[in-house]
Amino acid sequence: MQAKWLQATTEGLTKPTLYMETIEVANLSALSFFAAGQASYQQKRFYWQNREKTLTLVGLGHAYTITHQGEHERFTTVEQQWQQLTQSMHKEGVAHVQPMLFGGFTFDPANIIASEWATFPDAFFALATFQFVERDGRSYVTIQTVTNAQVDDKTIQALRDERDALIQQAQQQVSYKKPVATSYFEPHKIEYLASIDRVTDLIQQQQAEKVVIARPLALTFDEAVLPEQTMAQVLSEQPNSYLFGLEHEELFFFGASPERLVKVDNKQAYSSCVAGSIKRGTTDEEDAQLGQTLLQDAKNLGEHQYVVDMIADTFKRHCTEVDLPTGPQLLKIRDIQHLFTPVEGRLRNEATILSLVQHLHPTPALGGVPREAAMSIIREYEPMNRGLYAAPIGWLDAEGNGEFAVAIRSAAITNKDAYLYAGGGIVADSEAQSEYEETLVKFRPMLRALGGKIDE
Numbered sequence: 001m002q003a004k005w006l007q008a009t010t011e012g013l014t015k016p017t018l019y020m021e022t023i024e025v026a027n028l029s030a031l032s033f034f035a036a037g038q039a040s041y042q043q044k045r046f047y048w049q050n051r052e053k054t055l056t057l058v059g060l061g062h063a064y065t066i067t068h069q070g071e072h073e074r075f076t077t078v079e080q081q082w083q084q085l086t087q088s089m090h091k092e093g094v095a096h097v098q099p100m101l102f103g104g105f106t107f108d109p110a111n112i113i114a115s116e117w118a119t120f121p122d123a124f125f126a127l128a129t130f131q132f133v134e135r136d137g138r139s140y141v142t143i144q145t146v147t148n149a150q151v152d153d154k155t156i157q158a159l160r161d162e163r164d165a166l167i168q169q170a171q172q173q174v175s176y177k178k179p180v181a182t183s184y185f186e187p188h189k190i191e192y193l194a195s196i197d198r199v200t201d202l203i204q205q206q207q208a209e210k211v212v213i214a215r216p217l218a219l220t221f222d223e224a225v226l227p228e229q230t231m232a233q234v235l236s237e238q239p240n241s242y243l244f245g246l247e248h249e250e251l252f253f254f255g256a257s258p259e260r261l262v263k264v265d266n267k268q269a270y271s272s273c274v275a276g277s278i279k280r281g282t283t284d285e286e287d288a289q290l291g292q293t294l295l296q297d298a299k300n301l302g303e304h305q306y307v308v309d310m311i312a313d314t315f316k317r318h319c320t321e322v323d324l325p326t327g328p329q330l331l332k333i334r335d336i337q338h339l340f341t342p343v344e345g346r347l348r349n350e351a352t353i354l355s356l357v358q359h360l361h362p363t364p365a366l367g368g369v370p371r372e373a374a375m376s377i378i379r380e381y382e383p384m385n386r387g388l389y390a391a392p393i394g395w396l397d398a399e400g401n402g403e404f405a406v407a408i409r410s411a412a413i414t415n416k417d418a419y420l421y422a423g424g425g426i427v428a429d430s431e432a433q434s435e436y437e438e439t440l441v442k443f444r445p446m447l448r449a450l451g452g453k454i455d456e
């Protein structure tokens with residue numbers, strides 16, 4: 001068959017050009033497609049599903065990656081390289097399907113603690129060779145390849161054959177074994193408890209107003225845990241969350257987060273302030289009562305307000321027509337309920353989704369107030385490297401649309417080890433023991449997915 005992709009150009013192909021070919025597919029499960037990539041695309045896969053379940057994105061293989069090391073310019077590097085790549089784009093097949101770049105920015109490039117995140121760049125984004133998108137009930141598979149030369153018939157045919165083989169494999173029924181953790185360990189528990197007391201003192205001395213302190217939990221397994229096993233668990237266990245999974249070399253980072261950092265749809269921007277927590281009740285009555293307690297609790301309302309003020313202020317600088325409700329509502333997920341305030345606005349001309357990510361991250365729901373003071377307290381007192389935990393993870397397309405979640409309720413797996421992460425907002429009247437207990441609740445979604453013990 002004659003390749004229809006050949007780009008007509010008088011200048012020759014000196015800069016990278018993105019070629020894509022999209023077909024619509026029926027009856028293809030996103031998880032099966034992800035799992036079908038296990039043999040040939042291991043360590044180069046990703047999975048994303050939004051909270052509303054109207055968009056699922058899976059990537060297999062890397063057609064193009066954008067990485068950046070260091071704090072400065074990581075957002076603009078991704079922005080510029082992505083713009084450059086998508087300026088030169090050639091589409092075949094279903095025309096409305098967009099190339100979608102997926103990845104994340106680490107929480108704090110200045111953190112140099114040796115950890116499971118040692119080889120993870122401060123910005124890591126990938127455009128998949130095989131992109132699966134399910135949007136509003138319709139599914140598409142796109143072949144994407146980036147080249148400086150013209151794509152020849154043979155290359156295209158090989159990619160089509162590979163795509164068809166992946167689809168065929170994904171149509172076979174597979175069941176996924178639930179992982180079973182064989183050991184459970186709370187590293188740095190004593191240091192964590194001491195750090196909460198210390199940070200509370202610092203806040204009382206007015207060195208900061210709020211600081212989010214986190215800690216890890218470590219699990220081990222007798223056999224290597226496969227990413228598809230964990231994704232299968234979160235898909236069935238966490239219906240009201242963003243679900244994400246990202247492979248990078250030996251590490252698989254995944255989670256089920258309730259928190260949107262920012263979404264842009266046709267220049268309309270949305271964020272959510274999520275901070276302030278209480279457990280779920282065992283009966284409807286108790287649950288409603290706990291919710292009312294949370295809505296009236298001064299400490300939690302104070303923690304929440306820092307986030308609202310900061311996100312609203314950032315939106316006012318980058319958007320017009322900012323819409324903010326007068327008070328928080330409840331956001332209930334399986335193990336916990338939060339105070340939640342949605343924020344909305346219209347992007348100003350120069351603003352983009354990545355400029356919003358840059359200015360919003362870290363919100364006081366994950367960093368603190370004032371931001372720089374809180375970050376240096378975190379660096380000094382938190383005995384871990386957060387990597388992508390509490391950091392922006394998500395996607396953007398070539399038209400300026402996209403969505404980033406805050407990667408909480410998350411874990412990193414390397415072979416037979418898993419590290420789960422959870423934290424909480426510390427203010428002047430925080431108590432170490434109740435903060436510790438709150439992290440136990442926040443660990444639950446990942447503990448359950450990984451077959452760790454939970455007291456339910």
Ligand SMILES: C=C(O[C@H]1C=CC=C(C(=O)O)[C@@H]1O)C(=O)O
Binds near residue numbers: 212214274365423425
């Ligand atoms: C830092 C985490 O949660 C944040 C998001 C929602 C509520 C929070 C809180 O109530 O402290 C935290 O700010 C975490 O889950 O690890």
